[in-house]
Structure formats: C-alpha cells, structure tokens
C-alpha cells in the first residue's frame with residue numbers, strides 16, 4: 001500500500017495482463033458475521049484483507065469468537081452460537097457500513113434477549129452516515145438504542161434486557177440504504193426460534209442486488225428466507241445459523257469495475273483478464289460489465305473470470321439508471337470523460353450518504369481536470385473531455401474516488417497534451433483494496449520518457465543512498481542504487497576468478513547479472529549478497545570495474561529497466577549525466593571529505609568494525625580522484641544539476657530540500 005500523502009500518476013498508455021481480485025467486501029463481512037453467530041467452525045477461504053474486514057474481525061474477537069488463520073491463509077472462525085460471552089463492550093467500526101449496520105441489529109437483539117451493553121462508533125464520517133431507519137425498526141421491536149451523538153446517526157448505545165414484540169411485522173424503510181434491510185435479515189434469525197418473523201419494507205428498496213447477496217448467504221448458513229417481491233420477507237420459525245463448513249469468498253465485483261474500465265479504455269493489444277468474478281457471481285456489481293459494453297467494451301466471460309478489450313473508441317456516452325450498481329457506477333463517471341457524447345447516471349441518491357457525498361465529490365474533482373459536469377439530487381451528467389488540465393485529486397477518504405480517478409491518467413489517449421494526475425491520500429483504498437495501485441501498475445504501461453526520474457549523483461559516502469531511499473519512499477517511487485549494480489558485477493566477476501582489469505570479461509558478467517531486490521535485500525542468483533556489497537573491499541573492486549566503458553555499457557540497460565511506474569529515484573555517479581539525461585530533477589550531492597570520513601567511521605564503528613578516520617579520509621580522496629578522472633563517465637555534476645552540500649545538514653533537511661525542488665517541477669503547485 002502507498003502510505004504517502006500523494007501519489008502522482010504519469011500519463012498511462014496501455015493495459016493488458018492478468019489481475020487477481022481481492023475478496024468481495026460485501027460477502028466477506030456477511031460471512032464473518034454469520035460464521036460468528038453460528039455454532040461450530042467455518043473455514044473461510046479468500047477473505048478480503050482490508051480496513052472494512054479488519055473492524056469486523058476485531059469485533060468478532062471482542063465478542064468471543066475464536067479466529068485462527070492457517071499457513072494457507074484460510075481463516076477458521078468458531079462462532080458464539082448466538083450466546084453472548086461479553087456483556088459490556090465498545091466496538092469501533094471505522095467507516096464500514098457492512099459492519100456498523102448488521103452488528104447494530106445483531107447486538108441490539110442479543111442484548112435485548114440476554115442483557116448487556118454495547119457501544120458502537122466509527123470514524124467521524126460514519127457518524128454522518130444515517131442509521132435512523134434501522135434504529136427505528138429495532139426500537140419498534142422493543143430494543144433499547146440510544147444515539148449518543150446526533151439522533152439517527154452513530155455512535156450508538158445498545159442496552160438490555162428488554163421485552164421484544166415479534167408478533168407484528170418489523171417495518172423498515174428501504175430507500176436510504178439497503179443495508180438496513182440486510183442488517184435485519186442477518187440478525188432476526190436470532191429471535192425466530194419459536195415463531196416466524198416478518199419484515200416489511202416501507203418505500204422503494206434501493207440497491208437490491210445487495211439484498212440478494214444477503215439472502216443467498218443466509219441460505220448457505222441454513223436460513224431459507226421466504227421472499228414476496230422486494231416488499232416482504234419471512235424468516236421461518238426455528239431458524240438457526242448452521243455453519244456450512246467451508247466458504248469461498250469470490251473476488252470483489254466493485255473492485256473489478258476499475259479493471260473492466262481499464263480494459264475498455266486501454267487494452268488495445270492483449271486483453272485485460274480479471275480473475276475472481278464472472279457470470280456466476282453472486283454480486284450485482286458484475287452487471288457493471290453490461291454498462292461497460294454499452295459504452296463500447298468488448299468482454300468475454302466465464303463463471304469466475306472476465307476478459308476485457310477496447311471495442312469502440314472513443315467510448316459511447318450512455319444514459320443509465322444505476323440503482324442496481326451504486327458502487328461500480330462511479331467508475332462510469334470517469335469512463336464518461338473518454339466518450340463521444342455526455343453520460344448521465346441516474347437514481348443514485350444514495351451516493352450522497354456514502355463514504356462522502358459522492359455526487360458532489362465526483363463533480364468537483366472531474367471539474368478540476370477541466371470536465372463539464374452537471375448534477376442533481378440523484379443524478380450526475382459528465383461531458384467528454386479533450387482539453388485536460390493536470391489536477392490534484394482530493395479523495396475525501398473515499399476508496400472509490402481514489403480508484404476510479406486513477407483511470408484519468410489515460411488522458412493521453414484522447415489528447416496530444418497528456419497530463420499527470422495526483423491522487424491525494426492514496427492509502428484511503430485500504431477500505432476495500434489496499435494494494436490497488438500496486439495491482440494497477442502491474443497491468444498498465446507508460447512511455448518510458450513519461451515516467452519521472454530524480455537522479456542523485458555524488459562522491460562516495462555523501463549520503464546518496466539514504467537520501468534516495470527516503471525521497472523514493474516519500475513519493476512511492478522505485479529506487480535504483482546503481483552503485484550496487486557495479487558492486488554486484490565486481491563481486492560476481494571476482495567470485496568467478498575473472499581478472500578485474502579484463503574489461504570484456506567483466507562486461508560479459510555484467511550483461512548477464514541475475515540480480516533481484518527483495519525486502520531490502522539484494523540477491524545474486526540464489527545468494528543474499530547484501531552484506532558483501534557493503535564491504536569496503538567490494539567498493540574498491542566496484543570502482544575498478546566501473547572505469548571500463550564496456551562494463552558501463554553492459555550495465556546501462558539494466559539500469560534503464562528500473563524506470564518503472566510510478567517513478568524512479570536513481571543514485572550513483574552518472575545517473576544525471578549519462579543514464580537518465582532527461583531526468584526531471586538532478587541533484588549533485590556533496591559533503592566535505594572530512595564529514596564523509598566521519599560518517600563512514602561512525603557507520604563502521606556501529607557495526608563493530610574498527611576503522612581509522614584518517615585512512616578512511618585518505619581512501620575517500622583517492623576514490624574521488626579516480627572517479628573524477630576516469631575516461632568513461634567521470635564523476636561531475638550534470639549541467640542542469642542542483643548542487644546540494646549536506647555537510648551541515650541533517651537527512652531530514654536534505655530530504656525536505658529535495659522534495660521542495662521536486663515540487664517545483666510538478667504541474668500541481670496551484671492545487672493543494
């Protein structure tokens with residue numbers, strides 16, 4: 001996950017390959033609750049691992065469920081068998097509607113029948129998301145629920161025991177969120193042992209496919225709800241949650257929408273294959289595929305996979321009632337930018353009470369890119385965009401805003417003046433898809449020259465590596481420690497007893513280096529060479545082989561391959577002058593020989609290696625002289641490099657300076 005304040009997406013050009021979807025949020029949290037209320041153990045495969053499931057899991061644990069994950073990632077949930085084991089607990093439910101609403105109903109009924117007190121709260125936005133219709137329905141049954149903040153909204157305090165009246169139908173409104181009905185359906189089996197319980201929906205039920213998921217999963221847990229249209233539901237007498245044993249969670253169909261759209265926009269060669277959902281899916285959001293097809297996508301599908309290619313281009317504008325796909329429909333609003341006529345999405349009033357007011361958020365952010373957008377209480381119209389502006393997209397702590405706006409980075413497919421897009425607070429995707437951006441980068445391509453590079457060159461021990469690591473981390477960029485490639489090449493040649501003065505022999509080794517970088521360690525073939533790379537002796541050998549033009553040429557391509565999305569910070573001696581001459585920011589980092597010797601000395605001492613500061617300084621000066629005077633790519637600043645002498649600076653100060661210089665090169669300054 002990119003835990004950084006913003007993530008810049010350079011212009012993207014094409015997409016293709018295979019994506020394996022994370023588990024469905026709606027299925028995961030329903031299965032967890034049902035397993036938690038059941039007797040016995042449920043083995044849950046492919047559960048979503050995200051913020052929304054984390055709060056449900058933490059709640060189940062608090063309620064006394066036993067949770068165990070085995071080495072294959074299967075979660076074993078042993079439920080409480082509908083018997084409360086804790087009587088007084090506070091639960092924090094983040095911004096997960098699929099946790100807050102169903103847990104409210106289940107715990108309200110459990111405390112009513114068994115006694116106790118529960119307090120349920122969430123993030124500030126959760127306290128603005130309505131729950132009044134559910135609270136009213138539960139109060140109508142006799143549950144004691146107090147809204148401790150504002151009436152109709154969490155936080156809630158549930159107390160009991162209290163007498164329940166179950167002989168009349170439970171009435172609940174269905175036009176604000178289907179999750180209120182879902183919550184009652186999931187929880188009322190707790191009190192349907194002796195008599196059937198009837199639920200009547202008041203008003204038009206929205207987001208119906210989510211209720212379908214609820215009914216299907218209840219059936220898997222042994223509860224066959226009788227349904228009369230979308231108005232009346234009967235939970236039969238004698239209902240009891242029975243664990244089905246193993247449950248497999250399918251991929252998330254709402255998360256699939258971003259990749260379906262990606263295929264429709266940018267899969268001009270190989271298709272984009274999406275694994276985890278298909279025509280056999282339980283989730284209504286698979287019908288996003290039909291909307292994408294209407295806009296021009298070419299889609300093939302199997303029971304649990306989709307393959308998407310670009311069909312019509314530009315896409316076609318559509319006019320669609322989106323009530324059945326409320327979450328995935330946000331993706332259509334971004335696809336609309338690439339269409340040939342306006343797109344109108346209707347019947348989406350619920351967008352206003354989700355993670356943010358999504359109609360307002362989409363309108364505001366699309367307009368920042370230059371789009372013309374109209375909105376009404378329950379609709380939005382987006383016009384095609386051809387004259388794009390670079391924009392910094394505010395994400396409102398809404399995972400779907402972050403994910404669907406990533407698709408705007410393909411603007412170069414409809415305009416000659418492609419622009420970058422900045423996604424603020426990218427880690428908000430943690431709600432349902434923590435690795436969204438990593439997954440995206442695996443299946444999209446940019447022109448190499450569009451991928452931004454920062455180079456940091458300078459003499460040995462000037463702190464390039466640390467500065468590069470910290471800056472790359474702050475920007476979410478890839479790091480290239482080019483020195484380590486030379487060190488690895490020298491080490492590999494030395495291990496094969498090759499004379500380091502034999503330029504061609506060493507170059508042949510360099511061209512075939514099998515290096516990998518994993519979790520901060522460097523591997524040469526099967527060997528972890530991280531520590532060997534740092535030895536002074538290796539450094540000296542590296543300096544020797546780096547003087548051969550043939551070796552530098554052999555390692556050049558290897559270094560260019562590091563120019564990967566979303567950007568690169570490359571440190572070395574000729575990054576700005578020779579390898580990445582088009583880098584957007586070049587820094588030449590220096591420090592006095594005395595300072596560098598002192599730093600190296602400290603470093604060695606801290607590792608328990610004794611060293612003499614004077615001889616270190618002498619070595620450094622000799623090395624500087626050799627690097628400056630070698631024929632191939634001698635060490636000198638690029639003409640357009642910015643000079644940074646960090647002798648008197650802390651790392652934090654150098655990083656801040658570098659990031660300020662970087663900000664000056666970006667087009668987002670006006671919008672923060």
Ligand SMILES: O=C(O)C1=C[C@@H](OP(=O)(O)O)[C@@H](O)[C@H](O)C1
Nearest residue numbers: 026098177178179207210326350
């Ligand atoms: O029951 C569910 O799993 C959901 C129902 C929908 O909410 P509404 O019924 O409030 O539209 C949907 O937007 C949400 O992401 C998940």
Ligand SMILES: C=C(OP(=O)(O)O)C(=O)O
Nearest residue numbers: 095096097098327354355
């Ligand atoms: C509306 C959403 O979430 P929640 O389950 O919190 O309602 C969503 O994921 O788009």
